[in-house]
Amino acid sequence: MARFVCESREEFLDRLRALVDAGTDPENIRVRMPFYVPEALQVLGEGPDRLRFFALFGGIAGFGSGLALTIYSVLSWPIIVGGKPIVSLPPFLLIGYLLTILFGALGAFAGFLLLARLPSGRSLAADAEFPERFVIAVETGEGA
Amino acid sequence: MITVTMSRGTFPFYFLALVVAVTFFEYGGLVAGKGSLLMTLVFWTTLLQGAIAAAAVADLVGARWITVLRRQIMAAYPLLLVPPLLLILLVPRLDLYPWAEAPGQWLNVPFFLLRNLALLLAVYGTGRLYALRSLRGDPRTPRSAVFYLFAFVASQTLVAFDWVMSLEYPWISTLFGAYFFVEALYAGLALAGVLCFLLPPRQGEGLAAEEVKPLRDIGLLLFGFSVLWGGLFFAQYLLLWYGNLPEEIQFIARRLESLPLRALCVLFLAANFLVPFLGLLGRRAKRSDRVVGAVAAIVLAGFFAERLFFILPAAPMPVGILLVENILFFAFWLLTVHSREYLLPAGTES
Numbered sequence: 001m002a003r004f005v006c007e008s009r010e011e012f013l014d015r016l017r018a019l020v021d022a023g024t025d026p027e028n029i030r031v032r033m034p035f036y037v038p039e040a041l042q043v044l045g046e047g048p049d050r051l052r053f054f055a056l057f058g059g060i061a062g063f064g065s066g067l068a069l070t071i072y073s074v075l076s077w078p079i080i081v082g083g084k085p086i087v088s089l090p091p092f093l094l095i096g097y098l099l100t101i102l103f104g105a106l107g108a109f110a111g112f113l114l115l116a117r118l119p120s121g122r123s124l125a126a127d128a129e130f131p132e133r134f135v136i137a138v139e140t141g142e143g144a
Numbered sequence: 145m146i147t148v149t150m151s152r153g154t155f156p157f158y159f160l161a162l163v164v165a166v167t168f169f170e171y172g173g174l175v176a177g178k179g180s181l182l183m184t185l186v187f188w189t190t191l192l193q194g195a196i197a198a199a200a201v202a203d204l205v206g207a208r209w210i211t212v213l214r215r216q217i218m219a220a221y222p223l224l225l226v227p228p229l230l231l232i233l234l235v236p237r238l239d240l241y242p243w244a245e246a247p248g249q250w251l252n253v254p255f256f257l258l259r260n261l262a263l264l265l266a267v268y269g270t271g272r273l274y275a276l277r278s279l280r281g282d283p284r285t286p287r288s289a290v291f292y293l294f295a296f297v298a299s300q301t302l303v304a305f306d307w308v309m310s311l312e313y314p315w316i317s318t319l320f321g322a323y324f325f326v327e328a329l330y331a332g333l334a335l336a337g338v339l340c341f342l343l344p345p346r347q348g349e350g351l352a353a354e355e356v357k358p359l360r361d362i363g364l365l366l367f368g369f370s371v372l373w374g375g376l377f378f379a380q381y382l383l384l385w386y387g388n389l390p391e392e393i394q395f396i397a398r399r400l401e402s403l404p405l406r407a408l409c410v411l412f413l414a415a416n417f418l419v420p421f422l423g424l425l426g427r428r429a430k431r432s433d434r435v436v437g438a439v440a441a442i443v444l445a446g447f448f449a450e451r452l453f454f455i456l457p458a459a460p461m462p463v464g465i466l467l468v469e470n471i472l473f474f475a476f477w478l479l480t481v482h483s484r485e486y487l488l489p490a491g492t493e494s
Contacts, residue, residue, distance in 0.1 A: 082388065090385050093378070 012134035032135040058107020066096030179459030194332030200289035219484035221275035224244025300325035311458035341437025363430030371419035
């Protein structure tokens with residue numbers, strides 16, 4: 001594994017551009033930044049954030065689960081309340097809405113952990129070694 | 145392509161022509177229905193007050209999009225004088241209200257006119273002060289924005305309680321006032337969205353090319369307001385549905401039993417909640433002026449359908465006159481915004 005340590009943001013970006021221009025596969029490049037530098041993602045050609053799909057599908061699953069839970073419950077214990085039909089959607093929408101938010105939020109959090117490969121015992125570089133520097137690591141082979 | 149423009153000298157004449165035209169269509173004896181003036185008044189009061197209110201909120205919180213659309217939105221502030229004039233024109237139509245025959249302490253014709261006129265004039269006064277200060281970049285702008293918003297909230301609450309809810313007297317819903325002013329803000333943002341599409345801000349108006357970009361914030365706000373509107377509508381509906389009390393439920397039951405009104409209900413639910421929610425969910429849709437403009441136009445159509453849903457059963461109206469009056473208003477609003485360079489003092493801010 002080749003490793004480059006840069007002191008400044010500009011030096012880091014120049015080095016990153018040079019690596020990508022030289023034909024290094026962005027998939028093999030790992031970067032570590034003391035603060036977020038959006039240009040680095042542009043250089044690496046990262047696609048749009050996939051996290052939103054976790055939130056979207058979590059939300060849809062939550063809405064479906066909310067409706068399923070309420071409808072299953074009232075069909076299992078059918079008690080007529082206030083002369084309303086057994087399956088009456090208006091109050092069930094509330095449960096569906098609440099579970100949309102819950103599952104959407106949990107889905108987004110789970111997606112964040114998955115995409116960020118957390119929790120992980122294996123880190124790019126030891127924390128103490130490069131506290132305020134930019135680090136570029138290029139993986140050269142399997143198991144590097 | 146609009147080629148007619150107004151100047152400060154000709155504006156009052158155009159204004160007078162609008163009022164005379166509305167009076168002619170309303171009282172010219174063309175048709176029998178009485179509700180069209182009320183419907184036009186309610187709809188345009190919401191739109192005109194809401195647009196300035198959306199700008200005032202944006203000024204208060206320091207939103208970026210208002211810098212781009214400030215002159216377009218503020219150009220319509222003189223139109224805030226239209227609702228008080230139309231309210232005076234509405235006086236012969238006040239027999240539409242069931243309380244007119246048996247006036248009470250709150251609902252009687254003189255007090256009704258007095259409080260509504262006073263509030264509409266207060267909205268005009270504070271709106272004028274706010275618009276002029278905001279255009280000048282005056283440091284006292286936030287204070288006048290707060291005054292305007294107070295007047296706006298009070299006025300829209302009275303629009304809800306006095307103009308619309310009392311048509312169904314003694315039916316009451318305490319949420320109606322809040323529902324109306326949130327809707328007015330939503331409608332104001334939708335109007336800003338339509339503006340982006342119809343009269344896009346030009347680079348020559350003190351704007352650099354990259355400054356035109358923050359228009360996508362309007363898409364984001366429309367999306368957010370669709371959820372808020374859906375929540376308020378649902379909160380109101382759920383309580384009526386659960387309680388199932390005859391004096392409360394008759395308002396909805398009467399409107400949902402016949403077909404045209406039931407279709408209107410589906411239409412405005414789709415237009416004010418489903419279309420903006422699903423249409424503006426994607427990131428790319430929010431960045432497209434065309435998509436935001438189209439969704440905003442659908443939202444405005446939804447509000448029209450919703451107001452019709454509230455007012456039509458209590459005050460039957462001829463569709464032709466209703467359309468003519470609203471097209472006249474739309475044309476006048478567009479003409480005012482189009483002529484902004486001649487109507488407003490030269491701006492120094494961007």
